[in-house]
Amino acid sequence: MNYRAVEVAGEYVASLDNGADWREEIESLADKVEADAAWFNAMGAVQDAEVWFYDQDDQEYRSVAFDEPLEVAACVGNVARLDGERFAHTHAVLSRRSGQALAGHLNAATVFAGEVYLRAFEEPLEREHDEVTDLDLWL
Amino acid sequence: MNYRAVEVAGEYVASLDNGADWREEIESLADKVEADAAWFNAMGAVQDAEVWFYDQDDQEYRSVAFDEPLEVAACVGNVARLDGERFAHTHAVLSRRSGQALAGHLNAATVFAGEVYLRAFEEPLEREHDEVTDLDLWL
């Protein structure tokens, strides 16, 4: 396990725009506050969602699209540099009217309403290709 | 997207009372520490739960009640002022013995055991009616 002590650079609450993309909104927040490393939590609701599952054998992401309104019951993620841009690695747990939960890596989702807490760190995080997983990991 | 830099006013860990209401306990914590804005995480177990799903077309909450013991696998939320009171906007992911996950806006739940981390901010958050979503949103 690799770890790093971090110092806070700033902390923020944000309200996401109805109709915008969930992940792009978080990346836009990171851009505005110039956060090259951050941890975030979020919650709210989306009008649809595209969730990814990583196939650990084939080392490819598999996409599942949900074209329906969903609650965002929990959203956990972090911001790092990837290929020169700020990337918000975003996981989310979504739910249907029945209470059924869906979850995964959130690639895209249309915001209905979203509330975010983002904690930016002084030390930048940089994603680099990892041989074992074929993922872009930091540290 | 609207955002605000916040300053921490205090941070707290709490253990919720068996038999009490999950959300009321968090609001009681906010009252005790006089937090008019806060972000929280929690986990534990409940004896039952009432979960809400927001119908984005009809703009009404739909309730689903689970009258059974459930783990609280993840609980994410925030505290803001709403109609002059402290309101804990609480989302949760719950689970059954089979591992099946349920999730949504947690209106009420009877605590079995609960552990909370709450981070209070200096700047109050106030919920106000939003025309587009018919929800009470902050910022």
Place this chain on the structure above:
Amino acid sequence: MNYRAVEVAGEYVASLDNGADWREEIESLADKVEADAAWFNAMGAVQDAEVWFYDQDDQEYRSVAFDEPLEVAACVGNVARLDGERFAHTHAVLSRRSGQALAGHLNAATVFAGEVYLRAFEEPLEREHDEVTDLDLWL
């Protein structure tokens, strides 16, 4: 409800080792930074998982094993002393390729990739037996 104001002792980001145990990695991080109390968030993917559900009537944990790759959509937990060791009380929401979510108390899981934010507190937390729930609780 019992609560305590806490002071931060340090905050850390960590990347978990592929093939290691998810919870042990977090406990190893707590050991390295000498955190006798901490709150954490994590996300990533695992190769398998053993999830526990607490039977509130029989007051016994029931185990469910998932021998398949899963996303860790959300992981929330805390570190405290238990029987003289650092214990990471770990809850997680996992997901399958279909997007189906599973959740519960995460006893063990083989890391595929894991990203953690851990916030250590100055004041130690100690778990002690609770008569009502037959669980080891803090505060």
